[in-house]
Amino acid sequence: MLDWYARQMIVGVGNPLYTDDGFGPAVVSEIKKLSLPDNGDLKVLDVGLAGPHFLFTMVAEAEQPVEKMVIVDILDFGGNPGQMTKVSPDFLANEETGRYLDPHSWGGFKDPLTELSKRTEVIILGCQPASIAISDIDNESEDVDYWLTEQVTMAIPKAVQMALAEVGVEYGTTIKSEENLHGEQTGKI
Secondary structure (H helix, E strand, O other), rough: OOOOOEEEEEEEEOHHHHEEHHHHHHHHHHHHHOOOOOOEEEEEEEEEEEHHHHHHHHHHOOOOOEEEEEEEOOOOOOHHHHHHHHEHHHHHHHHOEEEEEOOOOOOOOHHHHHHHOOOOEEEEEEEOOOOOHHHHOOOOOOOOOOOHHHHHHOHHHHHHHHHHHHOOOOOOOOOOOOOOOOOEOOOOO
């Protein structure tokens, strides 16, 4: 069996160099700190930027289908910053109901997702961003902001719970961490 394969997957999508676009990887980082069942049924991956294009295609074409994939990312759905939502790939395909924010202007994201959802149950957990450095990307600025905004940082525990619930793992309401995302000591995130 391939190293990336599992019956269920939680994948964090995004780029931590562009403020709230790092939400998916931050959620995955917190999930990896937890003691989860190690039965080979669940894989938790930070797929970064190119992951959606490569991983989704690999999973869609794999001999053994993944049963469920939970994608965690930012999503501009018109909510309040830090607000969470759960959507299907069909939501992203409808320009009137939602738009998938792709700050890297890569076209074709929906195609691999559409192919994947033919064989795999796909759930998208989206967090409304407060800030993404899209203007920096458009202007080819070299400025980066490594920190999530406060509103989006506060959504991480909820996103962890939602992602784990989607794959049938129940976890408590408080997520403890040695450090928060800014490197400061904390008992809770």
